[in-house]
Amino acid sequence: MKEIYEQKEYMKKIAEENKGQSKKYTILTMGCQLNENDSEKISGMAEEMGYTKTEKFEEANLVVINTCCVRENAEERLFGKVGELKNLKEKNNMIIAIGGCMMQEKHMADKIKKSYPHVDIVFGTHTLHKLPEDIYRVINSRKRIQDVIDIDGRVFEGLPISRASHTQASITIMYGCDNFCTYCIVPYVRGRERSRNPEDIIAEAKEVAKQGYKEIMLLGQNVNSYMRSENKKGECKSEINSFAKLLREINKIDGIERIRFVSPHPKDFTDDVIEAIRDCDKVCKFIHLPLQSGSTNMLKVMNRKYTKEQYLELVQKMKKQIPNIKFSTDIIVGFAGETEEDFEDTLDVVRKVKFEQVFMFIYSRRKGTPGDQMENQIPEDIKHKRFDRLKELVESQISENNKEYLNTIQEVLVEGPSKSDETMLAGRTEANKVVVFKGNEDMVNTIQKVKLVEDHMWYFKGEITNND
Numbered sequence: 001m002k003e004i005y006e007q008k009e010y011m012k013k014i015a016e017e018n019k020g021q022s023k024k025y026t027i028l029t030m031g032c033q034l035n036e037n038d039s040e041k042i043s044g045m046a047e048e049m050g051y052t053k054t055e056k057f058e059e060a061n062l063v064v065i066n067t068c069c070v071r072e073n074a075e076e077r078l079f080g081k082v083g084e085l086k087n088l089k090e091k092n093n094m095i096i097a098i099g100g101c102m103m104q105e106k107h108m109a110d111k112i113k114k115s116y117p118h119v120d121i122v123f124g125t126h127t128l129h130k131l132p133e134d135i136y137r138v139i140n141s142r143k144r145i146q147d148v149i150d151i152d153g154r155v156f157e158g159l160p161i162s163r164a165s166h167t168q169a170s171i172t173i174m175y176g177c178d179n180f181c182t183y184c185i186v187p188y189v190r191g192r193e194r195s196r197n198p199e200d201i202i203a204e205a206k207e208v209a210k211q212g213y214k215e216i217m218l219l220g221q222n223v224n225s226y227m228r229s230e231n232k233k234g235e236c237k238s239e240i241n242s243f244a245k246l247l248r249e250i251n252k253i254d255g256i257e258r259i260r261f262v263s264p265h266p267k268d269f270t271d272d273v274i275e276a277i278r279d280c281d282k283v284c285k286f287i288h289l290p291l292q293s294g295s296t297n298m299l300k301v302m303n304r305k306y307t308k309e310q311y312l313e314l315v316q317k318m319k320k321q322i323p324n325i326k327f328s329t330d331i332i333v334g335f336a337g338e339t340e341e342d343f344e345d346t347l348d349v350v351r352k353v354k355f356e357q358v359f360m361f362i363y364s365r366r367k368g369t370p371g372d373q374m375e376n377q378i379p380e381d382i383k384h385k386r387f388d389r390l391k392e393l394v395e396s397q398i399s400e401n402n403k404e405y406l407n408t409i410q411e412v413l414v415e416g417p418s419k420s421d422e423t424m425l426a427g428r429t430e431a432n433k434v435v436v437f438k439g440n441e442d443m444v445n446t447i448q449k450v451k452l453v454e455d456h457m458w459y460f461k462g463e464i465t466n467n468d
């Protein structure tokens with residue numbers, strides 16, 4: 001690809017200039033796994049430009065902040081961090097670049113430009129691949145650069161990548177979102193849906209398998225509409241023209257033992273996807289199925305395009321077809337107009353499905369979304385009270401669910417030493433339960449049979465069992 005070739009030339013030039021200077025970079029990533037994956041590409045580019053990674057801002061010559069704007073709290077965090085960097089900047093002749101979703105919001109990019117003159121580069125989600133060129137221009141002209149475009153970015157292949165984990169490799173399969181849920185800013189900052197070619201995805205999956213990765217995480221805002229917009233436009237040239245077919249192809253790759261994906265949309269959960277999950281032995285029988293609200297009224301206001309009953313029917317259908325399937329979900333509390341009755345419906349669905357994990361969010365008004373214009377906003381104190389009630393229910397259910405796992409033997413993909421106790425290993429079960437246990441280094445990046453002997457709510461203590 002010509003554009004990427006050009007950027008590779010910039011990477012080489014910067015690497016040449018950085019030679020022998022032990023320059024360092026650091027990245028602060030906010031938000032979702034798609035952003036984490038973008039940051040792995042930024043890391044790949046930074047390393048190719050001759051920077052080595054540091055966790056310490058005070059040591060860094062290049063600081064990149066990859067922002068999120070899905071909820072409000074990220075904004076305060078960003079401004080706090082940018083403020084702190086002002087004093088550090090002179091010391092290391094630091095280049096500061098801020099990118100990601102928040103920079104696609106004009107008012108935020110303008111605020112950075114106006115109030116934080118020590119920021120060198122502002123880049124958007126569609127111009128991430130041009131970071132080497134932007135950095136080159138800053139080094140050589142010391143001018144500030146704003147490189148944000150509003151049109152949908154194309155899908156660029158061939159950027160270097162430096163992955164954060166050695167067991168799980170994230171692979172983005174599609175960009176953008178066409179759903180326009182009324183609370184959500186993503187369609188405005190990430191643009192329309194566009195899918196990567198299946199051949200490129202499969203090549204990347206084979207590559208990570210060759211490198212020794214055991215788990216693949218497929219990423220997209222709406223993975224089960226993979227290739228939908230290309231099919232509509234007649235642009236898909238491959239036989240692998242749906243998410244179900246893509247899953248089946250990736251399932252064939254030797255060396256990969258687990259396949260996960262986030263996030264599917266309940267409205268697009270067609271039978272072919274359910275059958276692919278059932279048939280593919282490597283696809284984890286643990287599905288993230290964002291609910292958002294359990295009330296049919298709220299789901300309508302949210303533009304989710306399914307009802308409470310349809311969601312529950314989908315769960316039932318999957319439970320029937322796929323024995324032992326488990327679910328996690330996302331729930332928003334306190335969206336505009338949510339009544340006590342609506343909220344009770346959410347609790348009802350939670351009680352019925354018995355999720356293994358629930359990511360709970362208090363509704364945060366996002367400028368430019370229909371939700372922000374709605375008049376019947378819920379007072380903060382009510383939102384918080386409902387959030388606490390939901391949390392209480394979820395926690396009681398998780399401890400109920402955990403009882404079922406206690407004293408069972410689970411297959412654990414071992415990730416490495418436990419963060420809280422270096423003498424122990426940590427890994428995850430198929431249903432994403434963290435298990436900490438005593439073992440040896442050879443077990444890292446393998447699947448081990450572990451008996452779960454103690455339940456600590458958010459993790460289990462385990463004991464290795466004899467594998468034969």
Ligand code: 5AD
Pocket residue numbers: 032070071183184185290292330331332361362363364365366
């Ligand atoms: N307020 C609160 N939560 C939100 N999410 C998306 N937009 C908002 C918002 N404005 C949540 C949804 C989504 C998850 C990634 O973030 O639950 O699934």
Ligand code: SF4
Pocket residue numbers: 177178179180181184185186187221222265
């Ligand atoms: Fe946002 Fe809805 Fe798209 Fe998910 S599906 S990114 S919640 S608009």
